[in-house]
Every structure is written in C-alpha cells, then in structure tokens.
Amino acid sequence: MKLKVKSLKFYAGRPVAILNINTANRMNVHVDERIKLLCNRKEIIAVVDAASGFIKNNEILVSNEVVEELCLKKGQLIEASLAEEPESSVFIRKKLECHHLERREIEKIVKDIVENALTETEIAYFVSAVYKCGMSSKETGYLVKAMVDVGEHIHFKGKVVDKHSIGGVAGNRTTPIVVSICAAAGLIMPKTSSRAITSAAGTADVMESIARVEFSIKEIKKIIKKTNACMVWGGSLGLSPADDKLIQVEKILHLDPEPQLLASVLSKKIAVGSHHVLIDIPFGPFAKVNKNEALELKNKFEYFGKKFKLNLKAVLTDGNEPIGRGIGPLLEIRDVISILKRNPEAPKDLEKKSLFLAGQIFELCGKSKKGEGILLAQKILNSGAAFKKFKQIIEAQRGKIPQTFSFGKFSHTFHVEKTSKIKRIDNKKINSLGVLAGSPMDKSAGLYLFKHVGEKIKKHEPLITIYAESKIRLNEALRFFKKSKPIVY
C-alpha cells in the first residue's frame, strides 16, 4: 500500500510508524506489530502505532530513525506492507513449548532484542517462556555469553572488584559504604546500579539524591581514574543492553526468571571487567528466596562464575527484615553518611552487614588473609578513610554531601499501641509503603523505622514515621499502613 510521509521530526529510539487507524485496519496491522517500509530502494522494519486526528487516511508518520534510513522527504510516497515475522519469534515459540534452544537461536533472540526487532509484547512471551520452562545450564551459558557480546566493554588496570545483591530487602543500602571502604583500600570498583524495580529505592536512586549518576563510559573512566570507584546508574551505559530491555518487560509483572537473573548480573560484571565478584543473597520468609533456593542460587552463581572465569563468591545473608532505619533516597543516604561519619546513632545492622561484605571482598581478592577481611574493613571505616573516599567520589560525580537533611513536607508518626516485642517487619509491604509515600521519585519521601525485629517496645514509643511531599501521597500511605500492617508485634 502506498502511503504519504507526513513531516514531524521525532526520535523514538527505534523505527516507529504511526498510521491512521483506518489505514491500519485496512492493512490488518495492529499496535505493536511490524510493517516493512520501502523507498529509494531501501527497506526498514518499523513498529506500528495507530492514531487519528493529525494523521489522515493514507498518511504515515515515521520516526527519524526511518527517515534517515530511507532518506525520506516530506510528502514522499512510500510502500508499506506487512512484515514477515522475525526468525527469533519462531525460537520464542519453541521455548514456549519448553524445547531446548540452540546457541544460535539464543544469540538471535538477544540480538533482535537489542536491535528492537522484537517488540515488548514478543519479549514478554520470551520472558514468560523462560519463567515457565526454565533454562538448562547450557542455555543459560549461551544467554550470558550472548548478552555480553552485544554490549559495551570496559577494562581497568588493577584489582577490579564488584558486588551485587539480588535484592528484596528494604533499605539495605550497603553499596555506598562497601564501595567507599574498598576504594579506600586501593581496589578498583566500577559499580553500576539500577533504579528501583519493585522496591522503594535502588542504589542509583539513592545516590542521585546527592550526586549525578548518569555518565558516559568515558566519564566513568575519568571518575575511576581519580577515585578508584564510581556509583552510577547502569541503565544508559549499554553494558548489557539486552538486559536493560528484559528488565523493563519483567518489571511489568514483577517477574524475575532465574536464568535471566543470572545472565543479567554476570553479563554486567563481565562487561565492566570485574575479576572478583561478591554476590549477596538475602534469604528468609520475607526475602525473595528461602534458604534452599538461596543455596541453589549460590551454587548456580558460582558455577557460572567459574565458567566465565570470574573469581566469584556468593554469600547468604539474613533477608528477613529491612536493614537500616531509612527507606527512600534521602533517608537512606543519611543512614549511609552517618555510618561513614562514625555517628554513634548510626544504624548498627547496616554497618555490620557492610563491613561483612567489604571484608569478604578483601578476602576474595587476596587483600586480606582468610578471616581477617572484616578487621581491615573496620579499620578503614574507623580511620575516616572510607568517608574521605566517599566524599571524593561524590565530588567526582558532581555532587555534594548535605550538611543537614530535611524530609517530606508532610509526615506522620505511628506509635506503639501496647508494650511488647517486634515480631516481624514485612519487606514487601515496607517497600510498597515507601512507594506509596512517593519514593523514589520524591527524593525526600520515605519511611523511618524506629525499631527492628526482636526489639522490646513500650506503649506510646514512636514506631515508624512516614514522609511524603503531598498530603494525598501521605494519606494513601497511611491508609495502606493501617490496612496491610507491615509491622507486627
């Protein structure tokens, strides 16, 4: 069918064609399907969107990605037809039937994800296929390799170390502390983090409350040259572009199929050239995994670590309740800074876990003897060297350490109703509560936990404060707190 190109400069990050709804009906294509566009003897596949109003019948509005590829001019006629399905959709269907995929087939799927040849809908089919049918070790290996191959790579001189937590624990902001300690000890730590996926805040969100986190690879190299480390958002670096896309689609239903979790973590660590990698697997009834699942995951991580020549160790940690007192970007960074500053009121649980992780990294990379890592970590923290390093990194990331903190304009504190002991604090509900209060979008929104599991509490003592930037947000959070009871005593 011949369609007239409408002029309106827009970039969509991939080839997109907006058709009039009637034209789309006549062509029998729907939103998210693909058409083939032919002009000037060139062709390109574009994803379809449909609208009416500013797009008339027989007109087509294409994104600049199409304009450039086909050398189009305004008003030109182009030939549009249904696109054949991409080869990888056959492989996705094969996986949906729980068949084994070959190396070439997984490579093609990953390549098509990165090149936008697969739509979100098709990727969702792939995610649910892997979710339902799993993947063999062989397939998972192919997936890691394919994901590494399509991404950018960085190399650093020196001992390059890294850590990753599989998440699921509210608060738990160990990364800035661990990175500061390790970098102060002379290790190279190019730490990339994600923004919140299902939690109230990701490390990137927390760092962003006091510094920039979006940099180019060139800029990151500079930051690391200056400070030994960085704490940046990994999403825009293209280190594992297939993973970035998969995460978007998984996030929609909060799915996190194990093979993709493994591939996600490993591909990013390989891409930044890490040699020594520590994986933190919090487990427990209120964590992402129970003890057996945690052990199994540990084995798999270490198996693939070896396969890809990483010195990788996975440790199981207590994931039963939130760690630290603050939940939300600014509330969490205050916890971090108070520990680095050796403030006596700083949360002990967060400090303890951070020292443990840093110590493990020291032992893993040979910086300390077995059993002595934690002592070195403690020494560096106590000496103020870790805080000095943290300030350096924040400065290199064009940020500043705040002198004082102020949280959400609106707040409410719930008090203890009867003298008792805290029985449990539900990580998932605490995260949802933080999100309802406005975290991570509102940097100063979130929660402050006065108590942890096992602590004795007295009637009328404060239990939790909720901070929000608007009355509406605060009320939503209060309603949820009363209904869902995240803290049981």
Next chain:
Amino acid sequence: MKLKVKSLKFYAGRPVAILNINTANRMNVHVDERIKLLCNRKEIIAVVDAASGFIKNNEILVSNEVVEELCLKKGQLIEASLAEEPESSVFIRKKLECHHLERREIEKIVKDIVENALTETEIAYFVSAVYKCGMSSKETGYLVKAMVDVGEHIHFKGKVVDKHSIGGVAGNRTTPIVVSICAAAGLIMPKTSSRAITSAAGTADVMESIARVEFSIKEIKKIIKKTNACMVWGGSLGLSPADDKLIQVEKILHLDPEPQLLASVLSKKIAVGSHHVLIDIPFGPFAKVNKNEALELKNKFEYFGKKFKLNLKAVLTDGNEPIGRGIGPLLEIRDVISILKRNPEAPKDLEKKSLFLAGQIFELCGKSKKGEGILLAQKILNSGAAFKKFKQIIEAQRGKIPQTFSFGKFSHTFHVEKTSKIKRIDNKKINSLGVLAGSPMDKSAGLYLFKHVGEKIKKHEPLITIYAESKIRLNEALRFFKKSKPIVY
C-alpha cells in the same frame, strides 16, 4: 512531576501519553508502562510512549482521550506520577503460576482488556499463562461469560443459525456458499468473519474483494432484514471486544490457546443471538489438530454449547490439504461463484464440503430430517436459489458480482517434473506462499492449484500458478516455493 501539555490533536483509541525520552528516564517509566495524570481534580491512567525531537523535556503530548477526560488546555501543567499496577495484573501473575482463577478475577481481566487498562505486553503474559497452564472447565466458562458480558448483543426473529471453522486449511471458502444456501432456505444467518490471521485470506478478506464488509450493527440488521443473512467483518462490531484484543496479541506468536479459542467462538455466537451453531473442525497431519485433539475439541465445544444453551454440534472434516483451487481473495471468490453458478469446472471438493455443512445445519435446526439435509442443500444449490440469494446479499453489502476475473499483473506457472501422483500438499506452506505473493492485501494476488492429493499427474502438466501485483512479490514467492516444496509428488 509537573509536565506541560503540548498541543497536537490526536486520537489513539485509548489514553496515551508521549513523554520526552529523558523525562521518561527520570520518571523511570518505559514504553508500554502506565502513568497517572492529574489535572483539574480529575485523574486518568495513560500508556506511555517515549520520543524526542518534537517533544521537549518536561513536556507531555497526550491523546485526545486524555484531553477530554481531564478537560486540558494547551500549555497547562499536569501532574504525572507512576501508576499503581492494575489489580488484574496480580491475577495474571497468579495464572502464570498455574493457579486457578476465580470468576471475579477473570471478569476483572476481561474488563481491563476491553477498557485498555492492560497493555499489549500484559495481555501477552495472560495469553502465555493460559497457553502454558490451560484453564479448567469452570474457568473457561467464566471466560466465555465475561467476554459475552462486555460486548454488544443483537437479537433476530426467526431460526438463527451460524457456522464456524477453526481454520488451518488453505482455501476452504465454504462460508459464502453455506450462507447463501441457508438464507435461501429461509434461515437467519448473521455471519461475522475475521480477516486472515495466519492464513492467506480470511472470509472477510475474500468477501471484501467484491463487496463491503465493514458495517455498523444497525446496518447489519437492515441487511439481514432484506436478505436473511450477511457476511461481514466481525472485528469492528464490538460483539466480543475482549476477543478482538486477545486475537491481536495471540496473532503475534500464532498462539491459539484452547480456552481462548472456545471463548472466542462461543462469545461471538452468543452475542449475535444464534440458536443453532455448527462448528467445523478440520483435522489431519497438515491441519491445526490431529484426530484425537479434534475429538477432544468437539467434546469441549458441545459441553460449553449446552452450558450456554446453544444447540451446538461440532463435525470433524478432512483438513489434510487445501480445499478448492484458488488461494487469495479474488481467486477464492471465483471458486465460490463458479459453484453457485453451477459451472461444470467448479471445484468439486469445495462444493461437496459446503453441501455437507449446509445439510448439517438444516438437520441441526430441524429444517430437514436426519440424513436428508444434504439433499435439501443440493436442491437449493441446483435450483439457482442459492446464487440468487448470494447476489442479493452482495448487493445489500454494496458490492457487485464481477463478470470476469483478472489476477495479479505478474504470474508464473510451475509444471510437473515427472509423471507421478500428488502425495501431499502442506496447508501451512501454501498459506505462507499466498502471503508472500501479496494476499490478502493485494486482492488479486494468490495461487491457483491445478491438482489435489491423490490425483495422477503427467510430466509438463501445469501444477500451480502464482499471481502477484509486483515483480518483487512474485520473486519472493517463487523462491519460497522452490525452497519449501509445499507440493510433494
């Protein structure tokens, strides 16, 4: 986050918000996710698209569906935040875990599909959940009921009959013949059909080659009042809007989970008020289902028919090879017309099957005694009454019977290479061949089959002609024919 409304009138059929790519990154939303928009004390949930160029940072372009709901003006500031996930996405995740869904949960999913509260990606997760885990009879019953409840309903006076084929056989254009015979016998047959989903042509595509097929419900009532029947496209009628949406998403990976197939057919038949429904289930190695699957499907159709108070019968037919000689809209309608006109060269297989189906319908609704339906059908066909009725319907649908036919500007005929017998003709490959030649978009493109399975063939006899509207299309089809060998002898 406050965003400025950009003015550009467009309708997307649902609330859509286009954000600048950087703004979307800062909000941590991605294409196909949802945001909540607040303005003038009203709120609405919109699906996100991202672009740059004509959309600046902190600007938002919303579809008219949003403008109207929120009473927006150009340049106004609106508050955008991440939307909570719809309740039904929790139920979809539940189904992905193969848990049983309650009536209320299925109703909510269907309602959210129709109201565009679920995106294509979420619907894909639902489809693959049902594909992998199946549905119990109870769940399927809920699904049918929910799909009927959200759609439009029509009621006709008289004996309302209907037919449906589960498809998978190339050609096989029985519908126009069966409808003409039944309507000539005084039965009411409000036949709605689909366009091609995976085949080279759907009944709606074929009818559209000589008449209009898109009508409002009001117009359809008029056509049926005049002629007893219609043959229209069901997609725009809103009879089963949930199904229309599900089919779009299933089509992407050619999935057709059984519970959704059952719900799709039944909901549409119930919506048009059919009392007597015949289901045609072609089976065989080159059909959609084998004999056992066909029998099982027959039982399920009849079980749910009873449940929903339809007089429903399912018949198993030979689905092993294409039926008729033409594949493609105009080529198929020529077969149909040649049978109705009692042309001695008309394809006998198509005639035989059409008479069988019409006869079954006569017996089902009590128009004929058991065993005598086919005789009545034959009589009506031979008398010319069916052709007269067909012409009436075509005229009512503002079409015209062509006096002569001409097919694709470019064509090529393959000839038999050795004297032998036709062993098999692969339906799927024949359909793909038709699609490559340009069918159904190019109405005059397609195939002509000179031979059927079992026929003796002599060297140099013509085997198949491929018609296309462009040289490129023809060459693609020729290449595919040589590579895939759809006809084996």
